[in-house]
Amino acid sequence: MQRGFRISLAVLAITLLTCGVALAQEVKSQAMPGTDFSKYHTYKWVVVEGAKQPNQITDAQIKQAVESQLASKGLSKVESDPADLYISYQVAVQQQTQWNAYGTGGMRWGGGMGTATQSTINIGTLVLDFYDPATKQLVWTGSATKTLNPSSNQEKNQNNLNKAMAKLLKNYPPK
Template sequence: MKSLALGLVLTAVLAGCASSPTVNTDHDPSAQFGNYRTYTWLSKPEGASPLAQQRIVAAIDAKLQSKGWTQSPNADVGVAAHVATQQQQTLDTFYSGPAWGGYRWGGGWGMGSATTTVRTYNVGTLVVDMFDTKTKQAIWRGTASDTIPSSQEKINATVQAGIDKMFADFPPGSAPAK
């Protein structure tokens, strides 16, 4: 019983550490981001509720505008965002008794027991693509993925954290060398 309680506590602690969205970005090294000053929305994120879509668009607009970009119908860059969700599963196994089988004091062989549970959860992914409107070539992509929390407040915070992390070093080459 003691090992089951320890396993549950350890699982809860590790789950708490994994609350930051996984973010990846990529860009075309030949793109001249210093020449881009304007953007337009080519595709706003579908697959989310209308309120979530508005929040995502507003957060991306705020990030781009904080970098000195302005929204314009005849823009240098086209922005497309998409939201996808996927169900995933994990297996959690908890062991009780000795971690090994073997001969017990007093005779006989003894083994511990194991209990495995399946946990199903949803993972949400936000993908933001940018295109040079003159050449029609992709110049930047950012993705943010995380487990979808149970409350709307936590969902909003997770989405904002993903967008913040995604645009932290935008435009490419603007961050100091590490």
């Protein structure tokens, strides 16, 4: 009888842990190998052409969450060039296509040749991309899932975004 109770308790504990993990925000990031992140001190927001953008309220919430994390790391936002980094984001409240632009085209910094790759963003995901405007290359990308859950509680939404961006940018710049 006691052995059966222990097994049931163990199964319940594993189930509760699994549920907690399933509901937790997941973050992942990649950095371009060999990039000297110590040279980046300023950033400017840019918009990826063709990417879906949220409403103005959600846009402001996202930027506020990212900007507070970057400020804590010593980066300063500028409104015009020159900027050391161009930063963009894409969101999906449902499954959507993400476009990644590389090369001398695709972003708003001039014409020329370029390539774009396509991937899928899962529900409630925010993808944050950092581009080096001098090389026109993606140098860092990160995504946070279960981050966007539009509800009528704006404070809860902002707290969720703040938590996700702190978690996502915890290891920026990469060591």
